[in-house]
Amino acid sequence: xxxxxxxxxxxxxxxxxxxxxxxxxxxxxxxxxxxxxxxxxxxxxxxxxxxxxxxxxxxxxxxxxxxxxxxxxxxxxxxxxxxxxxxxxxxxxxxxxxxxxxxxxxxxxxxxxxxxxxxxxxxxxxxxxxxxxxxxxxxxxxxxxxxxxxxxxxxxxxxxxxxxxxxxxxxxxxxxxxxxxxxxxxxxxxxxxxxxxxxxxxxxxxxxxxxxxxxxxxxxxxxxxxxxxxxxxxxxxxxxxxxxxxxxxxxxxxxxxxxxxxxxxxxxxxxxxxxxxxxxxxxxxxxxxxxxxxxxxxxxxxxxxxxxx
Numbered sequence: 001x002x003x004x005x006x007x008x009x010x011x012x013x014x015x016x017x018x019x020x021x022x023x024x025x026x027x028x029x030x031x032x033x034x035x036x037x038x039x040x041x042x043x044x045x046x047x048x049x050x051x052x053x054x055x056x057x058x059x060x061x062x063x064x065x066x067x068x069x070x071x072x073x074x075x076x077x078x079x080x081x082x083x084x085x086x087x088x089x090x091x092x093x094x095x096x097x098x099x100x101x102x103x104x105x106x107x108x109x110x111x112x113x114x115x116x117x118x119x120x121x122x123x124x125x126x127x128x129x130x131x132x133x134x135x136x137x138x139x140x141x142x143x144x145x146x147x148x149x150x151x152x153x154x155x156x157x158x159x160x161x162x163x164x165x166x167x168x169x170x171x172x173x174x175x176x177x178x179x180x181x182x183x184x185x186x187x188x189x190x191x192x193x194x195x196x197x198x199x200x201x202x203x204x205x206x207x208x209x210x211x212x213x214x215x216x217x218x219x220x221x222x223x224x225x226x227x228x229x230x231x232x233x234x235x236x237x238x239x240x241x242x243x244x245x246x247x248x249x250x251x252x253x254x255x256x257x258x259x260x261x262x263x264x265x266x267x268x269x270x271x272x273x274x275x276x277x278x279x280x281x282x283x284x285x286x287x288x289x290x291x292x293x294x295x296x297x298x299x300x301x302x303x304x305x306x307x308x309x
Contacts, residue, residue, distance in 0.1 A: 076101075080102045080115060083118065086098065092122045092125045093126065095122050096122045096126070103116055116135055117139060120135040124155070124158070132155075132159050136152050136155060140152050150194055150197070150203055153191075154194050154201075156190040157188075160190065181221050215251070215252055219254035222241055222249070223245050223258050226258065226261045229241060230261050239265035239266060239269070245258040256282070256289055260282060262274075263279050266278060279292075
């Protein structure tokens with residue numbers, strides 16, 4: 001009753017004022033409900049729900065698109081045996097897939113080492129020279145005491161020795177001497193390392209034969225370039241290139257033509273003494289040489305090779 005007196009305006013007025021206060025206090029909640037049920041909020045909630053559904057669908061699709069490992073239930077030993085069979089039948093692409101699995105699963109074992117070597121060979125047979133060399137270089141670096149190290153060097157030399165000529169090289173029957181000689185040098189170094197470190201290896205005899213072939217081919221390459229210069233009238237360059245063949249590949253059959261090119265180049269340059277000395281060396285080492293049968297064989301042409309009149 002004391003409170004009613006302080007109000008000063010009667011019980012009815014105070015009661016109405018308190019009711020209004022309660023309604024005012026409750027209004028924010030009513031407005032929140034209104035906002036949540038407004039078209040804008042409904043659109044936002046629907047949009048977020050849609051994004052969640054899309055994200056879930058994408059995740060499920062990714063799971064479904066993940067390729068299954070077709071070799072998951074096959075042991076490394078069985079997988080390796082199957083890969084060897086594939087390689088024997090010439091199915092190197094299939095063998096590569098299986099050998100890669102063996103290398104990964106049997107990491108740190110002798111089986112993994114053998115898989116690496118076989119992978120290099122399979123890459124080589126499919127024309128993937130760079131991958132084959134990378135695999136062999138890694139094997140040699142990581143397994144310096146492996147019993148298969150001699151074969152790794154041999155295969156490394158073989159990959160470079162049979163460097164792919166490409167389509168145009170095959171069509172033109174391009175000789176090894178007419179190509180860039182870097183692959184031949186790399187092959188020679190691999191074969192030489194094999195023979196120096198493993199002289200009794202079963203791969204050593206074939207490596208020696210290939211080294212001799214490489215030497216002859218590299219000498220022929222120098223002569224091929226010397227011949228090119230000579231025909232174009234670049235006699236000094238021709239003499240220098242032919243001299244390189246004589247100096248570095250003394251036992252090669254290509255030395256005979258190299259001496260002839262040197263003699264004719266010196267003659268064209270007016271270096272009579274050098275010409276005569278070269279002819280004397282040619283006669284001593286190749287007395288039956290066709291380049292000595294006529295005087296023109298040791299003389300420079302009287303006109304450029306390309307001048308027909």
